[in-house]
Each structure stands twice: as structure tokens, then as C-alpha cells.
Amino acid sequence: MNSVITSPHTLFTNNVTRMMLLVIGALIPGIAAHVYFFGYGILINSTLCIVTALLCEATMLKLRDRPLWPFLTDGSAVVTALLIAVGLPSLFPWWLAVVATAFAIIIAKHLYGGLGNNPFNPAMIGYVLLLIAFPKDMTLWLSPQADGAALDFVSTLQFNLLGQLPSLANFDALTMATPLDTIKTELGTGLNVAQIVATHPHLSDAVFGKGWDMINLLFLLGGLLLLYKRVITWRIPVSMLVTIAAFASLAYVSNSDIHTNPLFHLFGGATMVGAFFIATDPVTASTTPRGQLIYGCGIGIFTYLIRSYGSYPDGVAFAVLLMNLAAPTIDYYTRPRVFGHQPGKTS
Secondary structure (H helix, E strand, C coil): CCCCCCCCCCCCCCHHHHHHHHHHHHHHHHHHHHHHHCCCCHHHHHHHHHHHHHHHHHHHHHHHCCCCCCCCCCHHHHHHHHHHHCCCCCCHHHHHHHHHHHHHHHHHHHCCCCCCCCCCHHHHHHHHHHHHHHCCCCHCCECCCCCCCCCHHHHHHHHHHCCCCCCCCCCCHHEEEEEEHHHHHHHHCCCCCHHHHHHHHHHCCCCCCCCCCHHHHHHHHHHHHHCCCCCCHHHHHHHHHHHHHHHHHHHHHHHCCCCCCHHHHHCCCHHHHHHHHHHCCCCCCCCCCCHHHHHHHHHHHHHHHHHHHHHCCHHHHHHHHHHHHHHHHHHHHHCCCCCCCCCCCCC
16 A cells, blocks of 8 residues: 655755855856955955854854754854955954954854854844944955955965064055945045045946946845746845835935935945845745835845945944844834735624
């Protein structure tokens, strides 16, 4: 007699490890562009963050009496580490990368019970910690170089570990503010956007700024791969990007002297990595179809408002955390109607 296995009979190939490996693979093109335009710092930061994430993950699992191997190999800690690393400047003190990653894994993840229980995106918690507590160190970006890194690997490592540059290197000549930061700062001096772009070569020779538009384009392509592989759904990234574009367009049409064009917002800062790799976190994002649209729109609104009127040049991290806070309520009020249930009817 043949036994029949009970439903469901559909076999699913998705699991956490496969999803995380796809996310890591989709991040690689953008990371490679980072190396080309801004030097080897992202590789150093990524290594520090990954090692720290795995050590903290193992320690917390041991303290919580959980098995090590399944959780260490699921890839979630590595993804958190990489998402922190892509937002760090090339010239960045090693210990700050360690602190941010440890805080993300220990406090934002395991304090709430580990993967699947954290209400806030751990990577964004770690990143925001650095933005608030160490704002000066978060501005040490190398000037974009068309022919590769401004500093070689050894010189970059020497600065990150020891805080020292080669004797002939001029720190001010090597570093610069990000395009978002440049625009915000210069607008405060009374210049208009056209004047700012004309006086800053790294803004005038590309859609958004040398290097940044290419990095965002490659993160966009990586995000499309995740959509194709059904790792994420379209609702959150599309609603976020459309909202940012809509607000930026209205502002640009109303006064182009103090507002940049929509492409500036779409291909600058952390827009694309935020839309496809951060906002779509299945644990902390909204889960209902209508809720995901509202959730993505909320992130887009907060991102634009913080960029344009807040104290920080980019608002993706803060916007994601604010909407993480709202996600349970959004899900509650956007629950799909139960099949066969009629509104107003009681059983």
C-alpha cells in the first residue's frame, strides 16, 4: 500500500541561505564599482564587518544555547555586515566599523530573539548609531577617481588601522563631501543648484556625481535580479522610488534654483541599495500587499523630507527605521479579507 503525504504538495526551493546568497551576489556589482571609484576601503570595511558579525553571532548563539552551524551559515549575519559596509567611507577607523556591526548583531538582532524577531533592520540600527555618534568620521569619502583608487590598498589599510596617511599624501586633497552633502551645505551659503554644480567638477560630469550614479545603477541591476529570482516583490521598491521621484519632480518644477532634479535623488546616496536591499527586509517590512505599497511610500516620503529639510544629507536609514516602527500597524489595517467573509456579518 502506497502512503500519500498530506498537503501541501508544492515544493518550495526558497530558504534563508539561498535568499541571502542571492542578496550577497546582487550586491557584488555595486561593491565592485565602489572599489573602482572610491578605493579599497569598502573591501577592508566589509572584511571587518563580516568577521565581527560572525563572531558576535556565534557568541550570542552560544549564550542563548542555540546551535551554531545552522545560523552561522544562513548568510543573514553576512548580509547585515555588507549593508553596513557599503555605507561607510573608504577612510574609516576600523574600530567604528566593529562597533556598528557588533551593535547591530547583539542589540538590534539578538536582544529581540534573533533572526525573525527583530522589529528594526539591524544594519540600519548600526549605521544610524555611527551617523549620530560619529558624524565627522562618516564624511571621510575619497574623491572619485576615473582611473581607480586614489590610495593603494596598503595606504588605505594603514589609515583605517592606524589613522596615518603616506607622508606625501594631502588629506584634504584626497577627501570630499558626498554630492548630497555638498548640495545641502552649499545651498545654505546662498548659492543656487546651477552655481553649485558648476563649481564642483564631481557633480557636473555625471547625472548625479562621478561614481555615485554608476554605483546606484549597478545596485538597481542587482535589485532587478532579486525581483527576477523572486527574492523580493516589486511593491516596496517601486512605491519608494516613485514617491521619491514624484516629490522631487514637484519640488524641481516649483523652484529649480534650490531643488535638484529627480535623477539626482534616484541615483544618489543610498536610494537604490535602500529600495531593493534594505527596505525589502522580510522581517521588518510590511507583509500585506497594500501594506507594502504604503510602507514603500512612507520610506520615500521620509527620505525626501530628511534630505531636503533635515539635518542629514541622506535620509534612507532614518526613513526605514521610522517605517519599521509603523509596519505592524500598517499590516493590521491592511489585512486581506478572509475568503468567504462578508463585511458586517458575524457568525
